Amino acid sequence: MDDMNLVELVQQFADDEKCRAYIEALRWPKGVTCPRCKGEKVYSILKRDQFVCDSCSYQFSATAGTIFHDTHLPLWKWFLATYLLCESRKGMSANQIKRMLGISYKTAWYLCHRIRKAMQETAPEPLGGTVEIDETYVGGKKRRWRPKSVKQVVIGIRQRNGDLRLIRAKDATSATVRDIINANLGSHVEVIVTDESAIYPWALNKMQTNKHRTINHTRQYAHGDVHTNTVESAFSLLKRGIVGTWHKVDAKHLPAYLDEMCFRFNNRKNPYLFRDTIIKLIASSNIEYKELTAKEQDVA
Numbered sequence: 001m002d003d004m005n006l007v008e009l010v011q012q013f014a015d016d017e018k019c020r021a022y023i024e025a026l027r028w029p030k031g032v033t034c035p036r037c038k039g040e041k042v043y044s045i046l047k048r049d050q051f052v053c054d055s056c057s058y059q060f061s062a063t064a065g066t067i068f069h070d071t072h073l074p075l076w077k078w079f080l081a082t083y084l085l086c087e088s089r090k091g092m093s094a095n096q097i098k099r100m101l102g103i104s105y106k107t108a109w110y111l112c113h114r115i116r117k118a119m120q121e122t123a124p125e126p127l128g129g130t131v132e133i134d135e136t137y138v139g140g141k142k143r144r145w146r147p148k149s150v151k152q153v154v155i156g157i158r159q160r161n162g163d164l165r166l167i168r169a170k171d172a173t174s175a176t177v178r179d180i181i182n183a184n185l186g187s188h189v190e191v192i193v194t195d196e197s198a199i200y201p202w203a204l205n206k207m208q209t210n211k212h213r214t215i216n217h218t219r220q221y222a223h224g225d226v227h228t229n230t231v232e233s234a235f236s237l238l239k240r241g242i243v244g245t246w247h248k249v250d251a252k253h254l255p256a257y258l259d260e261m262c263f264r265f266n267n268r269k270n271p272y273l274f275r276d277t278i279i280k281l282i283a284s285s286n287i288e289y290k291e292l293t294a295k296e297q298d299v300a
């Protein structure tokens, strides 16, 4: 199941029955248990793709209580959309998903948001080693009749040979950046590389200041190992994603797009990315079910 290409995906998940069996296997690797009473004695009602619990008589399907339940969308379209979002380096717009899956724009938009939500890292590990920190501004096209541009601040933190974090910040002040740094760096940080922006000396604590190295971008882009090139390349990927794929990102949804990009970036070497994302989708519903069903009326 690793490094699956599109042809293999289509063959493997050609219909809902195959998708349901896959969900069942991922959800209950040690055998089906009752979601209600955790009972282990469960019978299948093959005719209706259901299970019945011997102790509490609860009838349920493989998708019961998950994001895939109560969806009008065939499971194989969920799987295909998940695959496409995992595999496209710069992300995919709802319009692309709409065309490729033959569904309405609203359905595609809603689907992408739910997959994106499942991609969120729920308990990220603190970053260490050598980290690069930089800030960038996205969105808020300057318009002549609207002098105040509403650009969003994004702080990027990248552990060399490790994970990337992209965080929307309310502003680029030292106090805001300090909170973001402290929430994302562990005490095992060895070197912190930034440019010579005045934000960072005030944002770093004493311990961090001792590890701080700066690069002057007006003179040079790298001084040996002291550079912020890897976080900058992530920024350029983000900007190409926003310009080329998502076109106009609502400020409200920016954090979700940032999380999606980080998820893909941090899993770029994961041969089981599709499977792991389906596992995250199965798990994500239990927390978000109410919120998701409240939005159900938006689905065409």
Ligand SMILES: [Zn+2]
Binding pocket: 034, 035, 036, 037, 038, 039, 053, 054, 055, 056, 057, 058
């Ligand atoms: Zn039961």
